[in-house]
Amino acid sequence: MGYLTPRRLLVFYFMALFMSLIYVIYSFASWCPNSFKEMNMRFPNDGDVNELQIRDKMIYEKNELLKLLQSRFQKVETNLRRLYPEVASEILEKDSNPNDLPYIYAITPTYTRPVQKAELIRLSQTFLHVRNFHWIVVEDSDRKTKLVENLLEHSGLEFTHLNVKTPDAWKLAPKDPNWLKPRGVLQRNLGLTWIRENLKKGANKGVLYFADDDNTYDLQIFEEMRGTKKVSVWPVGLVGKLRYESPIVVNGKVTGWHTYWMPERDFALDMAGFAINIELLFDKPLVQFEYEVKRGYQETTLLRGFVTKEELEPLADNCRKVLVWHTRTEKADLRNEEKLKKYGKPPSDLTIEV
Ligand code: UGA
Ligand code: MN
Secondary structure, three states: OOOOOHHHHHHHHHHHHHHHHHHHHHHHHHOOOOOHHHHHHOOOOHHHHHHHHHHHHHHHHHHHHHHHHHHHHHHHHHHHHHHOHHHHHHHHHHHOOHHHOOEEEEEEEEOOOOOHHHHHHHHHHHHOOOOOEEEEEEEOOOOOOHHHHHHHHOOOOEEEEEEOOOOHHHOOOOOOOOOOOOOOHHHHHHHHHHHHHHOOOOOOOEEEEEOOOOOEEOHHHHHHHOOOOOEEEOOEEOOOOOOEEEEEEEOOEEEEEEOOOOOOOOOOOOHHHEEEEOHHHHHOOOOOOOOOOOOOOHHHHHHHOOOOHHHOEEOHHHHOOOOEEOOOOOOOOOHHHHHHHHOOOOOOOOOOOO
16 A cells, blocks of 8 residues: 555546557547558549548537546646645646746735635636746735635645734724725835846746636636737726726727726726736836825826836727626624623634634
């Protein structure tokens, strides 16, 4: 039994998977015409047409089989990352060559509240499906919390854990409307600094994305943004009290903004609606978010430093698809904890992490 370590089992699994792929490719080759010469010399007659139909059907079937194998492989990869995070990357790197795939660096500001763990678990388990992904989590606090630290350690993701506290003057009071003060400013800036200090222009290829912890992300948006040359943009669902906000695209170019609120802004879009090639961070080393800007101008302040509206790259089917949603999570209502105490009953066990 000692010989059957999880790691060996997995290596064996991948070998079997690899061999079945070889088999598929081999059988595909065996019914291709033997040479181009043979192909050029023959003209189709009735028999050939029949044969072609059979071949079409075979191609279709092999294609379906390939799709099945791909989706199985994706599942094994996800489970591997989740169950054996410490060896997953090593095994997977041997299997495929993702070296030329640009990285996605996602910056997520986050803060302690009852729903935090649920938010971060949901996000991390989405991100597990994304290849070449580095999660930069920045806690809005004086020190790193155990909750976030443990969560990241067990996430199976490549990550960087940072923290910086929002000054009291910029913190929303419980009764304040949420548009009064911007959130995540210092946290996102710290993420930008980390990229500028720890990555190198040219050596590290990738794009930066601001992934707030309460949004919902379709995996497709990550594959779309991966190819960003400067700054790419797309619609965001359920934001600005509209079904969606979106860049307006005419002949492949962004000409304006579909938004009720301040469409006159240079970049009238939500934080979740754009990605930036990290090269720009090195070319413009001073560009970052600022507190001292008009309300609603955080995105515009940053993007103005990097591009013009004409340079924006619309994604998601020319901005006709919603692939990210500004789903704000309802605050947890824990009032009955107090009531339990009041009636002499034990409240929930505080040593149980939620
Ligand atoms: C909207 C936008 O979608 C945000 O990108 C923008 O930062 C925010 O408004 C703003 O006006 O500043 P909204 O859902 O209202 O988003 O904001 P939150 O999701 O509450 O906050 C944005 C991010 O900052 C989240 O990742 C959140 O965890 C984090 N945050 C929030 C902190 O780090 N500290 C806080 O005190 C509050
Ligand atoms: Mn939000």
